[in-house]
Structure formats: structure tokens, C-alpha cells
Amino acid sequence: MTQRVTGQRFRQRKLSTKQNLPVLRENEVEKLVDDDATRHIPRVETGVEKGEEIEHHLQAIISAQAAGTAPSKAAQLYIPTPDAIASKLQYDDLYPRHFTQPATYIRFSSTVEDCIGTTYCMTSDDVAFLKGYNHKKGKSVQCSEDEFEEVMNFLEETSTTKQPYATVDNAPVLPYEDMEAEFDETIREHSRRFAKPIYEHWKNQRLLIGNRSLIPALKFETNLETDDADPYVCFRRREVRQVRKTRGRDAQVTEKLKKLRKELEEGRYLMAQVKRREVLIRDQLAQDKLIFQQRSELKEIKRKLSIKGDDEELLINQRPAPKPKPKIDVPAPLRGIPGMGQKAQMARPDGRLLDPDLVSHEEQVAKRSEMIDGFVEENLMKHQKWNVGWIDQTWRPITPPLEQPAAKSNFRPVFTSAQLPTPPASVSSEEAAAEQMDVDQENKQVVPRRSARFRYASPPDDVPFQEQARFRRRTGRGGRFMVDRRGLKRQKLESIDERVADRFRYADDSSEDDGVTDVDHTDTLHIRYRIMIDRQGEKQHAQAAAQNRRSVENHNRSASGHLLPPSQAG
Amino acid sequence: MAPRENSHEPSGTPVPVETGFATLATLRVGTKAFVEKDGEKRKAEILHMRSRRGKPSFYVHYEDFNKRLDEWIDADRIDLSREVEWPAPEKPEKKKSAPSQKNQAPSKSDQKNLKRSRSKAEREASGTPDSTSVNLPGKAQRPSKAAGKENKEILVTSELPDGSTPKLEDDDIDMVDVQDAAAAAKSLPNEVYSREDEIEKLRTSGSMTQNQTEISRVRNLDKIQMGKFEIEPWYFSPYPTEFVDSDMVYICEFCLGYYGDVTPFERHRSKCTLLHPPGNEIYRDDYVSFFEIDGRRQRTWCRNLCLLSKLFLDHKTLYYDVDPFLFYCMATRDEHGCHFVGYFSKEKESAEGYNVACILTLPQYQRRGFGKLLIDFSYLLSKREGKLGSPEKPLSDLGLLGYRAYWQEMIVDILVDGRVEANIEDVGAALAMTTNDVLHTLQNLNMLRYSGKGHCIVLTDAVLEQRERQKEKEKKKGKRSIEPDKLIWKPPIFSAASRTWNW
């Protein structure tokens, strides 16, 4: 208040907040004794409620600060607050050391309800009841605290849903039969055993407090007139602006609801199918186990009867004998999914007949794989046509690499393993099968294209294809014999010290266009250039294809740049 | 202003107060008596009375002390050798303005409701019904006679004094307001709000109540247990009514759930899996972490938080739900989890440009520099948003001191870098502070002066000395500050649908 009094005689002086003001030290300012403003601290709006602004402790500090003198004393002033003292509860028992800080910032969206388990928590009365109850019962039917709380919670929740205004209405406590009728998945089978006795206890507890909720609850608005004056009523909804009802809006809402309903059902259907799949897998596993057991029994019998023979075939699932050129496996993901069989499924899991107008999933899958195969076929053809008269040295220019045999057939590897200082690095069996430069190419079975699926292969980094030396003999015009070499490394070029080479890089004063360029015929640069060109072509093609595609969200190009077939949403 | 502090009402007419000697039996709610407090006698108003085992005790508010020091006292602390001031009777209802009449209605009907005798008593205690009209010009003078036990009963019979003229605004106030108008136009809390006005305002923005009816209530919880501490609440908070009878309310440190007894609390602790505020961590340094919690997505947790913080924030209102707010929660970490230390809430969209709605360091962590970190963090968010921010008013006393200290430190730090000129708006922009707040801080520190040549900013010896001391302290104790590059955060964008107040 004192500040107000001193402030009253100032005239407002215009001050522009945009204007630069000189910053001075105290000793640089003239002491203008006659200027009120320098003697008095102008009253400044504190933002504190007027009634509180004048409070004793706050004023003591403000005036100490304003006086500007003895700031050390002012620092000792503080606003007294009620105590916070150490608790007698055992903190370590209540809050175990469970927290490990993740390396990255925590991202979390679970709610309190997700994290606290059963909402109902036992009171000391409950503990006493449960102790008595378990004491009376045998060892086999002991009710755990969790089960007890589960039942209590169920009773509380059911009662709240069925009698939302129990406190206002003075409604009687719900009879047990009503409760039993409401049993659902929130109350587990083994907890239900205790429902009846716990109900009696619950009812008694409710009756003690006038059938109010046993879990202390906040007071929310009841839309009664008393709400507004009741300080306990909190967290009211902010009313929604009334939206004017129109026919158009109604239709819009209906459509939205329909759509939501449809999506929900689809989700539910998906989940049902997933469940079905998992059950089938489980059954299959059981069958496998059974087969295995029976086989091992059979093995025992064979032993007993001393029948000689290979046990292997008994214990291992029979597979077609490996052919010289094994089939390319059907990719695992497709193999493993039940319900992808050939037969169209004619009924829905709930037994209803399939709507004939509906496109079945199987048809869609078939159509889709047809598309994919067609696409692959087309690209293969294109690639082969493009390769006519050329040797494609790229490593699997497209997947699957089905055209390779034709292109590489004439090359033969040099089998010089005996003389090589180190054996060639091993290649995986699959690779060996695909890439082997066998002489008996013609004998190979033609793998049906249909079964050719995709593999997400990346070039092996351990053994570059080019490193293996290979030769091909062919007959040129006029009956010339020519030997093509591949994978040769010329020692000389490699042995040049790069630093030495660099030194002479600009020593030659010939200009670029007149000199003869040395060509290293074993260099793969030109091939790599071709690959680049090739891939650019693919890219362009993919871009064109993308326009025809329904879905643009899927990236049809793997990270390594290999072309993938268009994805079909559907 | 609390209605009981009538003597400080600028527009209040000095009301003749009836005084006299009292006995324990004649003491009643509203009486002001001298009470012994920390070795001295202070005038205190009795807000509530109760009797336990035949022993009366009184809930008193000390004049000129913050409400958080209100307490239950035994009869022997009341000095009956001195005269007491008897409570003034209420004004007649017909003289009230329309809004306050509405206000009165429910409280009358409530009177019949014996079930809630406690809350009724509280309202009576705070003299709520007449509070809204206290500030209105042209109000009637109080009837000078107090008679009868129940104030309300005499309302009808009390007569109006003749010739009571509308009281003009105090000249003094007028002058000051003019003087400050330029700087303080926006944040003036001396507007008179009717409760209806205020509720409508709060529906669409804000989290603080200006209205007296909300803020003067008897504390309802005696003690809370939280984490490693037992804490005495400061103010009323609308926890379940059952808790009024609890000696101790137990609050889970992580989910902030509340339990009226130790048994259910321990059961809860055995089931609760939360180890940190349930949101995304947006800041982490060696000392603290900040979590961003959306009131709409974490309704239960945020409600729990609001109930807890209401125990320590007088003006916070829980009238409406938590949806339109984001909560920035600061926590310290150890193997037990992230311990909630303090927070500030922020409107998703503040019409007034506030960057903080409520701000609180839990009492068990106060006076340790956390408040400054909270404030600093709130301005860091504003900087990221490219906005200027200011805290919502009214500030609490502690809030005011905290903000003033922060503002002073920041502004002086900028000015002391050797520059010869400064511009108030630029200083504000560099600190994400509003021009008003910069201006106020300078004025308050007597740093803005006028000489014949015009205004200048003066780095006074006092502020420089203060800064030296601060640096000295930091050297000794280590400096705790928010490191901007550790904030991984983009201002959240809310669609119209998620911002609206509906559910």
C-alpha cells in the first residue's frame, strides 16, 4: 500500500519499448535529487491477487528487496510454509528398485488404468475378512488377495453401471443373482468360486456406508443444482457447442458410423483368422510331435525285432531326393501360412455361407501371384532380349536369376584348386547350385517359372563374382578361335604404388583428346558402367509402372536397387 | 481478495465493527480474536469449529498471513482477555446483483442438505455469499447490528441505512492505475469477476480462479504421505469426501493415485507398475528429466496431478476438466524410478499468450532451485515455439518471488555483457519474455530511469551485487540450468477436434 501512495504523483512519461536506451552503471547516472522517479520505486503490477499482495511475509521480502540495502539480509527472508518431513514408511519396500533408464528418451502412452492392475485395493476390513474366510476353508480353496480384489472390483463396477445413482436414489444393494448374471471376462473362472462369500462381505461393507462406492471417488457433476456450490464437484466437462441438426449431417454421421462398424468387423475378422491360423499351427505341431514319437516307437520295435535298415528315414521327414539342380524353394513365409491352400474356402468361420458376390481371399491371392509372375516373366524376357549378343556379367541383374544359365553357359571355370595358394572361398549351397558352371548344363531340368518367387538376395561381399578367373572359347568370323577371359587380375597395374602414380598424374603434358588411352582389358569398369545404365533403365520402367499402380505407398525397389514387382493392395 | 479481509478493500467503507468480550461458548464462526502464533498475538478469524471428545478446536485464519498458515488450534491459544470482533451480518439478498443472487440460491438449498454439513459450514465460514458484492460500487453499507446465531436468519430483518450513496472509486487508486496503465493493462487482477463471468471465462481458457468463492475454504486433508515424505497440505483440494476423516492420505509417487488408508495404499503399490510420468520424455540431463503429458490422453493421471497440486495452489481451479492442458513434469531419477518433483501446465492454445498456467514445485522439494529450472524450461519451450510467454495470473506469493528472481537474473545477464544500448523489445525477444514483463522487471528493480535526456537503463549496484553473489553461489554449489540442446521437442499441433473441450 505504501507503494501506491508514493506512486500517485508521477506523470506518465512516454517510453518506446522499441527504442534503444542507453545502458549505464549507477555511477554514470547523475543524481537528480529533484526527480521523483529516481527516488521512488514505481508501483509495479505484481500479478498477485490484491488481497494477498499485502500479506505480511511477502511484503517483508518485497520491501527488503525494494530497499536495495542489505541484500544479504533480504536473502534470509522467506515465506514460511507448512512442514514436509521424512515419512516413517519403508520407502524401499513400497518402491522397489525396478527402474533402469533406457539409453533413449522414454516414449510412453499407457494410461494409469493400464498400469495399476485391479482398481480395487483391500482395506484392513477386507484383510480381516479374507483371513477369517481362508482360515475356515481347507488348504485347497484359499482365496488369494488378487482374487479377492478381482471379485470386489467386479461387484463395485457392476453396481456402478447398474445403479449409477445409487447414492441419490437410496437404491438397495444389488442382489447376488443380478451380479451373477453379469459375470464376464473381467472376472476369471477361478475367482468366481469365491464370488458368493465375497458378495456377502461386500454387501455388508456397502450397507455400512449407505450403498455408496467402497472406492473413494471424486465427485463429478450430477447436473443437479447443488453442483455449482459444492466445492468437491470437479473436472466438469466443458459443454459442447450445440451442432444444429440437419438431414445432411445425420446422413454424414450415419455413413461414418457404418464405416466404423465395417472397419471394426474387418478387424475382428482378421483377428479371428489369425487365431485360426495359430490354432492350426498348434495342431500341426502336435501332429508332428505325434509322428515323431510314433516313428521313434517304430524304431524301437525295429530294434526289438532286429530288422535292419536305415533309421534316418524314420526320424526325418521324407523329402524328395536332392536333384542335381534343386528347385528354388518356395519362400518360407508363403509355405508357412495355413489357409493359403488351393481350395477356396466356402464358408466363414461363423458357419454362414460366403456371399457369392464377395471376392474370396484365395482368388485375390491367386490373381495377385499371377500378376507378380507375369511381371517377372515380362521383365525376364525384356532383359534377355536386351542381352542378346551380350554377356551379362552383372551379379543377378534381376531376381530371380533364371536367365543366367543361357548367358554364361560357355564359360568354364579354371579348376586349379590344387595349384592355388588358397582354396576359393566357400559359397553357400544355394549359390553354388545357382551359379555352378557345370558342364552338363543341358541336363539341367528347366525350373518352372511359376514357382520362381523372389528372394531378397544381396550380392555376397565375401567373394565377388568377378574374382574367379574364367575363360570361354568361341569361334569368330573366318573360323577364328577366340578366348574370352573373365575375372583376370593383372598384377602389374595393381602393384603400382598409388602414391607414385599420383606423382606423375600431371607430369604428362599431352591434352586429353590427343593421347592414346591405355585400356586394361581385364578392368570391369565398362561392365559396371553398363550396370549403371541398365539400372537407370529399370528405374525409368519402374516409374512408369508406378503410375498404373493403385498403391504408391510401397516402395517397389529394394535398397540394393533391385526391381521388385508392383505391390497390389488388396 | 478473501472477503474476510475487509479492511483492505480499497473501495470498502470502514464498517463499524461490533466488538466485545467473548467466552468460549460465545465464540462462533466469523469472529475475529487474538490468537497466539509463534510467540506473538495475532488477529485471527475463526473459520470453522469442531469438537472432538468434548474439546473444542478452532480453524483460524491469521490476518495478513497467507492462507496456507491457517490451522486448527486449541481453545487455550485464543486470548479471551482482549475484545473480539463479532462477525458482520450478511447483507440482504435483494440488494445483491443478479449474478450473486444466483450464487446464493444453491447454497440455501444446500443448507437443507444435512449430509453435506461440512461443506456448508465451510461456505459459511468463508462468508462466500456476500463476497461478490463487496467490490461493487453502490453497495449498501453493512447493517451495524449483528444478532442471532445464524447470520442468514437476520438478513430479512436488517434495515438499509438511509442515504447510502454509491461510493466512488478511491482517488488514490485511480491515480495509480493511470500511472501503470500502459504497462499493466492486461494483467490487472482488480477487475471484479462475478462467479458466472469467471466460470464462462474458465470454460474456454485459463486455469486460475480470481473469484473469492473458490479460494477461501477450510483445508480438508490433514496430512499426505508421498514418496519419502509426509507433507502438510496448504489448501483445500476436492479429493473424495471420505478423506476428511483420514489422518493421512497416501499418494502413490508414480501414478499419483490417492488412498485414505495405508492398507489399500500398500496393496496398490504391490500392483502399480508405473515408474515415471506417463508420457514422452522430452528433456534429459544429468539432473532432471521432463515429460510431456497430454491432459486429454492421460486424463486420470492429470486429474490426480491437479488434485495433488491444488493442495498447494490456492488459486488453481479444478472446476473444469484437464483436456485443454499439457503438463510438463519434471522428475529426478534413481533406481526406484523418476520422482515427480514439480510441473507446470500449459494451455494447448492460450488466447492470452500464457506459456504457463499453473506452476508448482512440490513442497518437499522446494527451496532447492527446482522452481527456477521449471521457469527456465517454460521459456525454453516458448523460444522453440517462437513466441513470447508470460505466466497466467494471479501469481501466488511464491510464484511472484520465483518469477521476479528469474526475470532479474536473465535480464541483468543480458545487459551486463558490455552493451551500451538496449531495447526492451529485443531483450524480451531474446528471453521469450513479454515486453510487459521486461518493463515491469526493470521498473521494479529501479533500473528504468528518466533523466533530462530521456529514459535510460541503469545497472544498479544492487543488481550487480546480487549477480555477483549468485555467481559466487554457483561456483560453490554448482550451477543447475536447462541445456537447450537436450530438449528433443517440437511444438505439438492439435487439430481443431482434439483441441475442443468436448470428450
Ligand SMILES: [Zn+2]
Ligand atoms: Zn501408483
